[in-house]
Amino acid sequence: xxxxxxxxxxxxxxxxxxxxxxxxxxxxxxxxxxxxxxxxxxxxxxxxxxxxxxxxxxxxxxxxxxxxxxxxxxxxxxxxxxxxxxxxxxxxxxxxxxxxxxxxxxxxxxxxxxxxxxxxxxxxxxxxxxxxxxxxxxxxxxxxxxxxxxxxxxxxxxxxxxxxxxxxxxxxxxxxxxxxxxxxxxxxxxxxxxxxxxxxxxxxxxxxxxxxxxxxxxxxxxxxxxxxxxxxxxxxxxxxxxxxxxxxxxxxxxxxxxxxxxxxxxxxxxxxxxxxxxxxxxxxxxxxxxxxxxxxxxxxxxxxxxxxxxxxxxxxxxxxxxxxxxxxxxxxxxxxxxxxxxxxxxxxxxxxxxxxxxxxxxxxxxxxxxxxxxxxxxxxxxxxxxxxxxxxxxxxxxxxxxxxxxxxxxxxxxxxxxxxxxxxxxxxxxx
Numbered sequence: 001x002x003x004x005x006x007x008x009x010x011x012x013x014x015x016x017x018x019x020x021x022x023x024x025x026x027x028x029x030x031x032x033x034x035x036x037x038x039x040x041x042x043x044x045x046x047x048x049x050x051x052x053x054x055x056x057x058x059x060x061x062x063x064x065x066x067x068x069x070x071x072x073x074x075x076x077x078x079x080x081x082x083x084x085x086x087x088x089x090x091x092x093x094x095x096x097x098x099x100x101x102x103x104x105x106x107x108x109x110x111x112x113x114x115x116x117x118x119x120x121x122x123x124x125x126x127x128x129x130x131x132x133x134x135x136x137x138x139x140x141x142x143x144x145x146x147x148x149x150x151x152x153x154x155x156x157x158x159x160x161x162x163x164x165x166x167x168x169x170x171x172x173x174x175x176x177x178x179x180x181x182x183x184x185x186x187x188x189x190x191x192x193x194x195x196x197x198x199x200x201x202x203x204x205x206x207x208x209x210x211x212x213x214x215x216x217x218x219x220x221x222x223x224x225x226x227x228x229x230x231x232x233x234x235x236x237x238x239x240x241x242x243x244x245x246x247x248x249x250x251x252x253x254x255x256x257x258x259x260x261x262x263x264x265x266x267x268x269x270x271x272x273x274x275x276x277x278x279x280x281x282x283x284x285x286x287x288x289x290x291x292x293x294x295x296x297x298x299x300x301x302x303x304x305x306x307x308x309x310x311x312x313x314x315x316x317x318x319x320x321x322x323x324x325x326x327x328x329x330x331x332x333x334x335x336x337x338x339x340x341x342x343x344x345x346x347x348x349x350x351x352x353x354x355x356x357x358x359x360x361x362x363x364x365x366x367x368x369x370x371x372x373x374x375x376x377x378x379x380x381x382x383x384x385x386x387x388x389x390x391x392x393x394x395x396x397x398x399x400x401x402x403x404x405x406x407x408x409x410x411x412x413x414x415x416x417x418x419x420x421x422x423x424x425x426x427x428x429x430x431x
Contacts, residue, residue, distance in 0.1 A: 031061040038063070043190035052078045052193060056186075063187035070098035070119035072128055073105045075189060076135045079196050082108055090117040110134035125188075126180035129167055130157045132192060136200060138164060148178040164203070165210035166195050171221075234258055237351035242429060245352075245366050245401045250421045253355035257364065260354035270361045271353075274408045286350045288413055292318050293363035293404040294346050296415045301344030301369045305336050320407040320414040338376040344369035347429065356403065363404045364421070368429045370397045386423040399427040 034044050044061055047053045052075060056062040067075075070093075077083075084100030087107055093099045096119050105111045110131055123131075133140070140156025147162050148169055158178050161167040169178040184192075198206045238246060238257075246257055254260040264270055265282075275285030299314045312332055316324055334340070348365030356362040371380060371394050381391040385398065392398060401422035407414050 031055055031059060033060045034063060038187075040187040040190050043194045044187070046194045046197075047190050050078075050194075050197060053190075061186060061190075063185065063190075065186045066122040066183040067128075067186055067189050068120050069117065069123045069127070070096065070102065072123045072131065072184070072189065073111060074098055074101045075193050076110065076131060076196070077101050077104050077108075079193050080108070080135050080200065088113055090114065090119075092116045093119050105131075105135075108135065122183040124180065125167075125178060125182050125184045126154060126158070128184045128189075128192070129161045129178075129180075132166060132196065133157045133160050136196070146178075147176055148180075149175045150177045151180055154180070164199065165207050165214075166199060167192060168214075230262075231258065234261065234351045238349045241347060241349060241352065242366050242399070242401075244422065244425070245364060248364075248401055248421055251357050251362075251403055251419070253357055253359060257352065257354060260356075261351055264353060264355040264361065268355050268359075268361070270355075274361075274413070277408060278412065285413075286353055289353050289361070289363055289406065290348060290350055292406070292413050292415060293365070294348060296404055296418060297346045297365065297367050297402060298344060300418070301342045301346070301367050303335050303340055303342055305338070305340050308332055308336055311335065318415050320409060320416045323414075323416050338379045339374045340379055341372040341375055342369055343372060345429075345431070354403075356405075361406050363406070364401065365404075366399050366401050366429070368397060368399045368427050370395055383424040386425045388426070392424065397427040398424050399429055400424045 031044065034041055040063060044063070048055075053061075056065065082101075082104040085104050085107060086100065087103035089099055090102065093102055096102075098119055102111065102117060102119070106113055111117070111134075132138075134157075138157075138160050141159035141163055143155070143159050143163075146152070146155040146159055148158065151158055158167070158169075158180065162169070167178075169176050171177075195206075195210075198209075248257070249255060252260040254263050271282040271285050275282050275288075278285065278288070280288060295314070295318050299311060299318070303311050312328070315328060315331075319328060345368045346365050347368065348363060352364040354362050354364060371392065373394055375394060377391075380393065383392060383400075384390065385392060400420055402418050403421050404418045405416045407416050
């Protein structure tokens with residue numbers, strides 16, 4: 001007879017679920033304490049749609065509140081389709097609001113007869129998982145080991161709920177925890193009860209969906225871990241780079257230096273395609289980009305008008321053919337005519353190889369430089385120093401951010417231009 005009653009209960013619950021699923025979640029109350037981005041948001045909405053809860057009053061759900069033993073039994077009764085009945089009464093529930101729900105639960109055999117029930121006591125996760133399993137006749141698992149790092153005894157029901165994907169605990173640093181002695185929260189109960197309702201409706205479909213959901217979460221967790229490790233490695237590679245340059249988004253394909261570097265590596269094809277043409281691995285070609293780009297900046301910012309022939313040789317080695325034809329001599333004349341003497345150091349990294357806003361390959365870096373006598377005023381006045389309103393002075397160390405452009409000639413990687421992407425500023429770089 002009891003099994004027949006349980007079967008009727010389950011059929012009734014399935015009917016309730018089928019009807020509830022037709023209802024729009026938009027009918028659910030918008031609780032002021034349930035944010036739309038909270039992990040339990042959809043679960044709480046489902047509970048409201050299923051008419052299992054209306055919250056705790058004042059337009060609140062109380063997601064972080066603990067749940068009493070009486071409240072949890074009531075949630076379970078509603079989820080599996082029980083109704084309130086007269087019947088067994090505990091010594092401490094005779095005049096309690098939940099007495100008829102407790103009678104229904106005793107009749108359904110998922111709580112035991114006893115002298116007292118302690119209805120107002122907060123229910124632990126261990127107590128909750130036992131009631132959960134018993135409410136739908138799930139027996140304790142026979143497995144001898146637990147998937148949870150913190151469950152060493154009384155593992156039967158938590159194991160069974162895990163096997164059925166009803167309660168899965170939490171994963172922290174690769175370890176799964178159940179927290180059996182913790183009081184279960186209303187946010188957690190929302191998930192448990194919705195899981196139960198869906199399980200009753202179609203256990204196999206429910207489990208298949210949960211497996212797919214878990215696979216997706218695990219994949220996302222792996223991707224997030226890989227991304228975090230990648231970002232940490234990138235941060236390490238640019239730790240000596242000024243914040244001004246790292247925060248400079250001018251001329252980038254993506255919204256940040258990191259994302260533009262990542263795009264260039266993963267999607268642009270520059271490192272693999274151009275590198276292959278030179279018989280280089282992607283890593284080797286990245287080193288070549290840094291070498292050629294650095295040589296360009298250092299050649300210019302260590303130029304000496306008295307050594308113009310050496311500068312010409314150095315620049316012809318790294319400049320693209322058309323640039324040599326069209327502008328090299330003009331630049332050399334500028335250095336010579338203005339008695340240009342500079343001293344500089346270039347700070348860059350493979351982490352600063354980026355895809356530019358035009359979709360081309362670029363290398364970013366900061367040049368720390370100073371001009372020496374007898375450099376002309378014409379050179380010194382070519383830039384106003386940021387924050388001072390004054391022209392540059394001989395002997396003072398400045399810094400400026402640059403982006404170098406490249407072209408792949410058959411004989412090797414060449415530069416086409418260097419573009420200032422910041423104003424000149426007093427140098428803060430400490431060697």
